[in-house]
Amino acid sequence: MKTCQTPGCEKEAKLQCPTCLKLGLDNFFCNQDCFKGSWVEHKKVHQKTKSALETVNRVLEQTNPWPNYKFTGPLRPVYPLSKKRLVPAHIARPDYADHPEGFPAGEREAKMARCMKVLNDEEIEAMRVVGRISREILDEGAAAVAVGVTTDELDRIVHEATVERESYPSPLNYHKFPKSCCTSVNECICHGIPDNRKLEDGDLVNIDVTAYHRGFHGDLNETLFVGNVDEQSKKLVQVAHECLYKSIDIVKPGEKYREVGNVITKHASANSFSVVRTYCGHGINDLFHTSPTVPHYAKNKAVGIMKPGHTFTIEPMISAGSFRDATWPDDWTSVTIDGKRSAQFEQTLLCTENGVEILTERRSKGGQPYFMD
Numbered sequence: 001m002k003t004c005q006t007p008g009c010e011k012e013a014k015l016q017c018p019t020c021l022k023l024g025l026d027n028f029f030c031n032q033d034c035f036k037g038s039w040v041e042h043k044k045v046h047q048k049t050k051s052a053l054e055t056v057n058r059v060l061e062q063t064n065p066w067p068n069y070k071f072t073g074p075l076r077p078v079y080p081l082s083k084k085r086l087v088p089a090h091i092a093r094p095d096y097a098d099h100p101e102g103f104p105a106g107e108r109e110a111k112m113a114r115c116m117k118v119l120n121d122e123e124i125e126a127m128r129v130v131g132r133i134s135r136e137i138l139d140e141g142a143a144a145v146a147v148g149v150t151t152d153e154l155d156r157i158v159h160e161a162t163v164e165r166e167s168y169p170s171p172l173n174y175h176k177f178p179k180s181c182c183t184s185v186n187e188c189i190c191h192g193i194p195d196n197r198k199l200e201d202g203d204l205v206n207i208d209v210t211a212y213h214r215g216f217h218g219d220l221n222e223t224l225f226v227g228n229v230d231e232q233s234k235k236l237v238q239v240a241h242e243c244l245y246k247s248i249d250i251v252k253p254g255e256k257y258r259e260v261g262n263v264i265t266k267h268a269s270a271n272s273f274s275v276v277r278t279y280c281g282h283g284i285n286d287l288f289h290t291s292p293t294v295p296h297y298a299k300n301k302a303v304g305i306m307k308p309g310h311t312f313t314i315e316p317m318i319s320a321g322s323f324r325d326a327t328w329p330d331d332w333t334s335v336t337i338d339g340k341r342s343a344q345f346e347q348t349l350l351c352t353e354n355g356v357e358i359l360t361e362r363r364s365k366g367g368q369p370y371f372m373d
Helices: 018-023 032-035 040-062 105-113 119-144 151-164 231-248 257-270
Strands: 182-185 186-189 205-213 218-223 279-281 290-294 309-313 316-321 325-327 332-336 342-344 347-351 356-358
Touching: 018 040, 032 105, 105 290, 119 151, 119 347, 151 182, 151 205, 182 309, 186 205, 186 316, 186 325, 186 342, 205 231, 205 342, 231 257, 231 316, 231 342, 231 347, 257 332, 290 309, 316 356, 332 342
Parallel strands: none
Antiparallel strands: 182 186, 182 205, 186 332, 205 218, 218 347, 279 290, 279 309, 309 347, 316 342, 325 332, 347 356
């Protein structure tokens, strides 16, 4: 039995307030006279409830900015994003850093020229320096990975570590990318935007760092474990790392760039994993992305032969399910089409007279990746 909501009236009540019905409130009155007599106080309940619902809706909109988007897996963005981090004016920056659309004019000019730059000794030394700096920055970000840490906090650490080394975080404002590094979790293949989502026990997180120092870029990434990771995910990460290093093993003067994808696909397929085809390795020097293009999948049609003085990345993205990808409405976050996990590793490489030099290799623990620590 429901009791009348009018103060002092304890009669049985069957008349429900129509506004309360719409708001999902369980309020009843014994008759119209009681309802009208208590209206002044009762409508305050409506106002308070409406205000609470508006607050909840605002929070939900901030947590997930695309409530009608059909996600491929369990990963969700957690908004709002923090404000764009600032880089001191005295630090040298790439041409797109202050462009309103983040447009890299130098990359367009190089693409039109259709040539692969061969670096001289001075430029190679500059690439060695930025390679070491980029590795140090990633090391600081990796050290902070733990359950409960947000990817935005990782971005803050990477940003500050970059600025401390008199460098510019290359991703920041590149084609309007809003953060200083990419953090890709679980089914996110690459280009994940750091936000307020907390890392959870069992997650995989890839940190992708690029620094611009004295006119040159150094680019690398690693996939790390968060807490207790399942065995299938561990195997995925292990194989992704092996794919990278098996492909690095063939780098030498005269090798075709298209062969990189054959090596990677052979190893990934042998372990029942797939190779993402949408994104490739790339030339890197005074430009963030330039020739050559280095696909990671087999039977590709990449042009070019490796020569001493070429600097480029190899960065295979290996998925537990389909190789196909989808992009979130932020126009950056790339995820697996089936919501299964993906892992990636990247190094910046120099083709030498005798083979290859890994410019961004980890210098501690024999160069082993963090997931082996």
